């Protein structure tokens with residue numbers, strides 16, 4: 001299978017079968033001859049799909065909805081190559097026409113004609129003629145109009161533009177040092193010796209930033225459990241909860257266990273941690289992480305956290321609700337997320353978060369702490385649920401670094417967009 005066919009297969013599975021881009025790229029890595037170009041093209045098409053489709057609409061007599069999905073995908077890969085990678089040679093077109101012969105033979109002439117006329121007329125076709133600001137931003141940055149408007153309505157134009165402009169930027173990859181096994185300084189030296197370019201993290205004292213991360217997850221230090229790949233904002237969630245040694249901790253939405261394992265490292269393997277997630281399949285990932293990092297005292301459960309579990313009532317000193325959310329703070333790493341989100345899904349997620357929080361409050365002992373976090377932005381999730389917690393008479397707000405909550409902006413903080421808030425339970 002050549003690289004173009006690999007790109008086609010990955011995108012088909014991400015766009016039409018709901019697979020994750022990173023998982024798909026990993027699963028084809030062994031077959032690839034130029035993995036970095038495959039990665040760039042897959043992310044590039046996903047990050048620019050709405051804009052690319054806008055251009056295809058201008059070029060095609062056939063309505064977009066009527067174009068066979070495999071043919072549309074080939075056109076999207078073609079336009080991305082020509083416009084963004086500037087491979088304006090007809091050899092690229094010929095390769096895509098060959099791919100069309102395999103996938104949908106009768107459309108070869110159509111694909112050939114569209115791509116050639118794009119090369120001829122690229123400048124004009126690429127212009128966006130939209131007077132409505134939201135529509136124009138939605139096309140230019142390939143964000144669904146409804147989500148663009150949702151962000152704009154709450155944060156205003158400057159924020160929206162900065163957020164959209166930045167969404168595809170590659171951030172430094174952060175790692176969390178497993179301080180039970182090695183110090184930050186020693187891990188830094190070891191990774192530099194292995195050829196990685198390393199800087200200290202800016203938010204967490206246990207974090208390092210890796211400037212050239214290719215091969216990181218297959219290096220010996222990773223296999224030996226000396227570190228975990230985790231963005232600094234995500235680490236901050238655990239640091240805000242600040243669980244004490246020998247305490248009882250509940251991580252209600254735990255998979256794949258990035259924060260659970262930090263909770264265990266943070267409490268030096270002394271706490272009693274319950275890591276819960278609704279997904280049995282994902283619990284396997286938590287287990288793999290626990291084993292790789294040689295952690296102890298973590299039990300796994302599989303409850304739906306929106307349903308009350310009486311065995312948990314008033315049991316925990318610390319409870320983390322790292323809630324299922326719309327993920328708008330992590331679109332840089334998961335570009336496909338934006339196409340699965342609309343207002344309705346956001347409302348549904350916000351309601352689910354609230355149901356989970358109602359139970360979480362009951363699970364915390366008097367004097368215990370609750371952290372509510374998400375990797376998203378927007379008022380329906382973060383702010384409305386924060387207000388719901390503020391209004392609860394059994395809770396008092398604990399400020400974080402002098403603020404009521406933290407909302408990391410992905411375009412400012414060189415980390416994922418995250419919302420973090422903390423409360424103490426003051427009544428039974």
Ligand SMILES: C[S@@+](CC[C@H](N)C(=O)[O-])C[C@H]1O[C@@H](n2cnc3c(N)ncnc32)[C@H](O)[C@@H]1O
Pocket residue numbers: 234252253254255256257258259260276277278279282303304305306322323324325
């Ligand atoms: C943001 S992720 C958690 C990430 C995790 N805390 C970490 O740092 O690795 C949200 C998780 O919530 C889980 N989830 C979704 N609905 C749930 C529910 N009703 N009850 C429990 N877990 C749920 C998902 O399976 C997903 O793993």
